[in-house]
Amino acid sequence: MSKKIFVGGLAMGGGSRVSVQTMTTVKTEYVSAVMAEINSAVSLGADIVRLAVRDERDAAALRELVALSPCPLVADIHFDYHLAIKSVESGVHKVRLNPGNIGGERAIKAVSDCLKANGTPVRVGSNSGSIEKEFLEKYGRSAEALAESALYSASLLERFGVQNIVLSAKASDVATTVRAYELLSERCDYPLHVGVTEAGGGKMGLLKGAIGIGSLLLKGIGDTVRVSLTGGVEQEVIAARDILRATGVDKNFAEVVSCPTCGRCDYDAAALAEKIAKATENVQKPIKIAVMGCVVNGVGEGKDADVGIAGGKDKCVIFVGGEAVRTVSPSVAEEELMKEVRAWLAKN
Numbered sequence: 001m002s003k004k005i006f007v008g009g010l011a012m013g014g015g016s017r018v019s020v021q022t023m024t025t026v027k028t029e030y031v032s033a034v035m036a037e038i039n040s041a042v043s044l045g046a047d048i049v050r051l052a053v054r055d056e057r058d059a060a061a062l063r064e065l066v067a068l069s070p071c072p073l074v075a076d077i078h079f080d081y082h083l084a085i086k087s088v089e090s091g092v093h094k095v096r097l098n099p100g101n102i103g104g105e106r107a108i109k110a111v112s113d114c115l116k117a118n119g120t121p122v123r124v125g126s127n128s129g130s131i132e133k134e135f136l137e138k139y140g141r142s143a144e145a146l147a148e149s150a151l152y153s154a155s156l157l158e159r160f161g162v163q164n165i166v167l168s169a170k171a172s173d174v175a176t177t178v179r180a181y182e183l184l185s186e187r188c189d190y191p192l193h194v195g196v197t198e199a200g201g202g203k204m205g206l207l208k209g210a211i212g213i214g215s216l217l218l219k220g221i222g223d224t225v226r227v228s229l230t231g232g233v234e235q236e237v238i239a240a241r242d243i244l245r246a247t248g249v250d251k252n253f254a255e256v257v258s259c260p261t262c263g264r265c266d267y268d269a270a271a272l273a274e275k276i277a278k279a280t281e282n283v284q285k286p287i288k289i290a291v292m293g294c295v296v297n298g299v300g301e302g303k304d305a306d307v308g309i310a311g312g313k314d315k316c317v318i319f320v321g322g323e324a325v326r327t328v329s330p331s332v333a334e335e336e337l338m339k340e341v342r343a344w345l346a347k348n
């Protein structure tokens, strides 16, 4: 198991809840636009938000952003160790940097001392484009090279006594990413920030993120996740939340299971399933609701649901805890099923 660290008040690693991250898309100096993205991300389920700190103006905005933000913030810095120090001193809850590109030994020591003095954790790691030459020569562009490069980044800070480290090793290739994280989880106990980098957008980006992150989570690997999607903060957070739910890592929601329907289905089960999913999207308790297309197989198939419905031409059977409780007309199926859902939620 990974060790536990704290990002602000949020525990990461050591069996803590897997947290959801995203990254803002507007320049960090524009406080109100950044806050709009942060608030929107948090309202959808983000636990941590990362901001790019590119220059002095961005760094100068951090203190105000930290004061306004409802969640911990991570400053993402490249090349300039002064910006890293300024960010930490502004109170950000974590920094993301690459010790290999912030200006050599003295810079690494200065940042390390600042991190330790402020108790601020740091994420370091590799991605396909940042692997050092020596690892490329030794391992080629591979999972092994990614993992070794990430561990090497951590070692640059470890030498100066930094211990609150989160590691990442991302590739845009799903299989390489998954293997790199497997290697990291075998070779260190740092909390792991998992994601598939430059996954793209649309359906393929979503699938790459879901398969990469999902398969790691199913193996118990990953302490915080970011779904990188070209397209915006909201999409990323919703996708991450759905991956946590689909893998069973997050159980506190209403899971609507429904059959694919077939020639035995005599009512619009797909539309009903969609309506029930919409009506229960804000539920934060584990409940399984089955919407099945027919009574022939529906009741049996939906038996492990807490509440369910199996439709027919003129009547639908509602069942609770696997037992049929009453029949209703398909025209009132949504209303009647939701009554049982609400009753179940009130009792449990």
Ligand code: SF4
Pocket: 259, 260, 261, 262, 263, 264, 265, 292, 293, 294, 295, 296, 297, 298, 301
């Ligand atoms: S539950 Fe009924 S309608 Fe749905 S797929 Fe199975 S047999 Fe077909």
